[in-house]
Amino acid sequence: MKAKKTGKWVFFAVFAIILALTLTAFLGVDNYYGDTRNVYLKGANDIRWGIDIRGGVEAVFTPDIKADKITADDMSAAKSIIETRLVGNNITDYEVFVENEKHQIIVRFPWSSDQTDYDPAAEVAKLGETAVLSFCQGTAKSTVLVEGKYVENASAQYDAAQGGWYIALKFDTTGTSKFAEATRNNVGSTISIWMDDAMLSAPTVNSVIANGEAVITGQFTAEEANELANQINAGSLPFGLTVDDSKMQIVSPTLGSDALMVMVIAAACAFVVICLLMIIRYCLLGAVAAIALLGQVGGMIACISGYFPGTESFTLTIPGIAGIILSIGVGVDANIIAAERIREEFSKGKTIDGAIASGYKNSLSAIIDGNMTIVIVSLILMGSFGAENNILTTILSPLMNLFGTTITGSIYSFGYTLLVGTIFNLIIGVFASRLMVKSISRLKVFRKPALYGGKKNV
Amino acid sequence: MFNKEINFNKAFKPVLIGFAVFMAIGIIFSIIFGVNLSIDFKGGTRISYSYSGDIKLSDVDALTEKTISEKVDVTESAGLTSGSKKLVITLAGNKALSNELQQKLDDALVKAYPDNNIDFSESNSVDGSVAGGFFARAMAAVILTGVLVLLYVGIRFRKIGGVSAALTAFVALFLDIFVAFFTAVIFRLQVDMTFLAVILTILGYSLNDTIVVYDRIRENKGIYPDATTAELVNTSLNIVKIRTILTTITTFLAVVMIIVVAEVFGLTSLRSFAIPMAVGLISGCISSLFISAPLWVIWKNNSDKKVKSGSKKARSK
Numbered sequence: 084m085k086a087k088k089t090g091k092w093v094f095f096a097v098f099a100i101i102l103a104l105t106l107t108a109f110l111g112v113d114n115y116y117g118d119t120r121n122v123y124l125k126g127a128n129d130i131r132w133g134i135d136i137r138g139g140v141e142a143v144f145t146p147d148i149k150a151d152k153i154t155a156d157d158m159s160a161a162k163s164i165i166e167t168r169l170v171g172n173n174i175t176d177y178e179v180f181v182e183n184e185k186h187q188i189i190v191r192f193p194w195s196s197d198q199t200d201y202d203p204a205a206e207v208a209k210l211g212e213t214a215v216l217s218f219c220q221g222t223a224k225s226t227v228l229v230e231g232k233y234v235e236n237a238s239a240q241y242d243a244a245q246g247g248w249y250i251a252l253k254f255d256t257t258g259t260s261k262f263a264e265a266t267r268n269n270v271g272s273t274i275s276i277w278m279d280d281a282m283l284s285a286p287t288v289n290s291v292i293a294n295g296e297a298v299i300t301g302q303f304t305a306e307e308a309n310e311l312a313n314q315i316n317a318g319s320l321p322f323g324l325t326v327d328d329s330k331m332q333i334v335s336p337t338l339g340s341d342a343l344m345v346m347v348i349a350a351a352c353a354f355v356v357i358c359l360l361m362i363i364r365y366c367l368l369g370a371v372a373a374i375a376l377l378g379q380v381g382g383m384i385a386c387i388s389g390y391f392p393g394t395e396s397f398t399l400t401i402p403g404i405a406g407i408i409l410s411i412g413v414g415v416d417a418n419i420i421a422a423e424r425i426r427e428e429f430s431k432g433k434t435i436d437g438a439i440a441s442g443y444k445n446s447l448s449a450i451i452d453g454n455m456t457i458v459i460v461s462l463i464l465m466g467s468f469g470a471e472n473n474i475l476t477t478i479l480s481p482l483m484n485l486f487g488t489t490i491t492g493s494i495y496s497f498g499y500t501l502l503v504g505t506i507f508n509l510i511i512g513v514f515a516s517r518l519m520v521k522s523i524s525r526l527k528v529f530r531k532p533a534l535y536g537g538k539k540n541v
Numbered sequence: 542m543f544n545k546e547i548n549f550n551k552a553f554k555p556v557l558i559g560f561a562v563f564m565a566i567g568i569i570f571s572i573i574f575g576v577n578l579s580i581d582f583k584g585g586t587r588i589s590y591s592y593s594g595d596i597k598l599s600d601v602d603a604l605t606e607k608t609i610s611e612k613v614d615v616t617e618s619a620g621l622t623s624g625s626k627k628l629v630i631t632l633a634g635n636k637a638l639s640n641e642l643q644q645k646l647d648d649a650l651v652k653a654y655p656d657n658n659i660d661f662s663e664s665n666s667v668d669g670s671v672a673g674g675f676f677a678r679a680m681a682a683v684i685l686t687g688v689l690v691l692l693y694v695g696i697r698f699r700k701i702g703g704v705s706a707a708l709t710a711f712v713a714l715f716l717d718i719f720v721a722f723f724t725a726v727i728f729r730l731q732v733d734m735t736f737l738a739v740i741l742t743i744l745g746y747s748l749n750d751t752i753v754v755y756d757r758i759r760e761n762k763g764i765y766p767d768a769t770t771a772e773l774v775n776t777s778l779n780i781v782k783i784r785t786i787l788t789t790i791t792t793f794l795a796v797v798m799i800i801v802v803a804e805v806f807g808l809t810s811l812r813s814f815a816i817p818m819a820v821g822l823i824s825g826c827i828s829s830l831f832i833s834a835p836l837w838v839i840w841k842n843n844s845d846k847k848v849k850s851g852s853k854k855a856r857s858k
Binding site for chain 1: 581584587598599614616617618619620627629665666667668678679681682685686689690693694697734735737738739741742744745746748749752753756757759760780783784787788790791792794795796798799801802803806807808809810811814818
């Protein structure tokens with residue numbers, strides 16, 4: 084077999100990349116300048132754990148209107164808007180309970196007292212904002228021209244030409260005609276855009292806008308623009324919600340205070356046991372599988388902690404951990420399928436190179452088909468239960484909204500970890516493993532079929 | 542055990558009976574004890590007490606369950622600004638605690654923790670946090686996923702009649718869901734959002750297992766074009782079984798680790814996650830080997846017979 088061979092150095096290169104990814108994903112990269120911590124890459128410590136694992140904050144909201152005007156329907160509408168806002172901010176773990184007698188909405192979301200970069204009181208206040216978007220004549224909020232409820236979709240976008248972030252709005256059909264009329268009547272004068280009682284911007288109308296598209300410009304940071312877009316997409320509350328700061332509570336983990344430690348110890352033990360099992364049965368192939376597994380875990384941690392620039396951290400809950408377990412199981416499976424195949428090829432009397440090459444080739448279809456079905460499952464779960472700001476939900480919403488507009492953070496979080504895990508499995512468990520095995524098999528010390536499951540015990 | 546040849550087609554019936562027996566036990570348990578739905582699904586009551594000092598929550602949990610004979614969750618909370626501590630006891634179900642039981646619970650807690658200044662602070666009855674629309678949406682998501690998987694498998698496995706293969710795979714999946722559900726019922730575990738994630742995990746696992754089996758059948762169909770469906774399936778299953786068993790063992794071990802470590806630390810709350818997961822993984826392994834592909838053989842043989850009697854001609858292979 085003189086076809087192009089994988090270089091001997093490839094193994095070490097791939098191993099080094101995996102090791103670097105995993106180490107930085109776990110530890111993060113930061114430094115201290117005085118007392119300020121500068122985070123360059125977020126590590127496992129920056130993961131936001133769910134209330135089930137690390138506890139959270141509980142706030143009790145009450146509507147700011149008279150009790151006799153509050154209906155049960157409005158209360159449940161308010162509840163689902165709060166949920167949408169939470170999931171929109173990647174807080175996929177929360178508990179929202181409605182108390183219809185005392186007209187209270189009890190919200191719990193994850194937060195831990197050692198989390199200093201996050202102000203729960205501010206977050207709670209934001210959750211209770213009515214968030215009514217309005218387009219008004221002039222720079223006063225007196226004459227509302229178009230209401231924000233006609234906005235079909237809002238998204239944060241970057242203006243490459245001028246720099247800075249803005250929010251792009253798309254009106255629905257009614258909104259489009261209303262906005263066209265408003266701009267027609269105000270060419271040359273100002274239309275101001277308001278979120279509740281804060282003016283976001285006050286542009287001058289240059290011409291009639293008939294395509295139903297508008298932008299909100301301002302001195303927005305990426306975060307502010309995203310937050311605002313989420314808020315607009317989530318919709319406005321039927322009433323303002325007030326919260327008594329003195330009654331805000333820090334709650335203990337719902338699974339018990341040791342939950343995080345238990346999961347970490349269990350994960351470490353399981354990792355060791357799985358690696359041992361793989362190495363005992365598959366020798367060298369098992370060792371490579373263990374490296375791949377390490378990389379897969381590191382990659383998933385990276386995707387959850389917001390390690391990659393431009394990604395936000397994600398709340399990790401028990402359902403999310405279930406997603407991790409499933410994708411790791413499937414990842415180990417890819418290595419087992421390939422290793423069993425290589426063993427089979429040896430029993431047909433193939434050489435080391437031949438067995439490895441055809442073993443990987445023949446195992447690929449099973450792995451791809453298995454992974455693809457799981458990708459389908461995770462995409463549908465994310466699309467069906469996510470907030471409206473992700474592309475999947477947008478694609479599925481015409482269909483899924485026929486069945487009510489509930490969103491469920493825990494299922495979304497399961498879908499997310501599963502999807503991310505499966506992608507890393509395809510990259511590392513399939514592609515990187517194969518590279519490593521092909522490369523390492525060229526080293527003289529490792530040119531013994533027994534190391535790959537050949538010869539004995541077929 | 543790996544090298545022994547198993548006749549999977551013959552084992553189909555006994556295994557199916559095994560599943561049926563398990564379900565029958567599950568149904569009996571659910572009739573006698575009911576299904577333990579969490580506050581997420583059916584709402585419930587939250588009772589809070591203020592206290593001072595330190596209290597072990599798992600003890601309060603045990604004491605409360607003994608006093609009012611209901612399953613409860615106990616968490617503690619502290620004021621963000623005031624720092625005053627509270628015990629929050631949550632019980633699922635729409636019946637509020639009677640005054641009598643409430644009094645009994647107050648007394649029991651005060652008696653058990655005389656030094657902690659336990660004082661009743663409030664009782665709230667809340668609606669379920671899972672909206673009614675959730676189930677409709679969940680069903681829609683399940684059906685949509687089913688259709689897409691059916692399409693994918695139908696196309697990728699058209700060589701062996703992918704649609705029938707996918708449909709028999711779904712039968713195995715249904716069995717796994719029931720096994721996980723009845724495991725929760727038999728162990729008196731709470732059915733909550735976490736449990737739903739467990740079900741989804743098992744589905745993913747079992748589906749993957751089944752796909753790997755069909756992949757081998759597809760491949761062997763090309764190698765042994767003259768083999769009967771039964772032979773083809775049996776040969777393929779015997780090759781794949783090692784992989785299926787090993788994969789299941791690795792994940793099973795990971796879940797067992799969670800059970801063991803959680804029990805060592807006395808963290809019973811992880812049971813409703815880990816136990817159905819462990820049992821469901823085993824079920825997924827068994828159903829993908831003994832149910833889906835052998836059932837597909839029966840389906841194939843039946844439809845072949847129909848074709849034959851329809852055309853009155855033996856089809857040449």
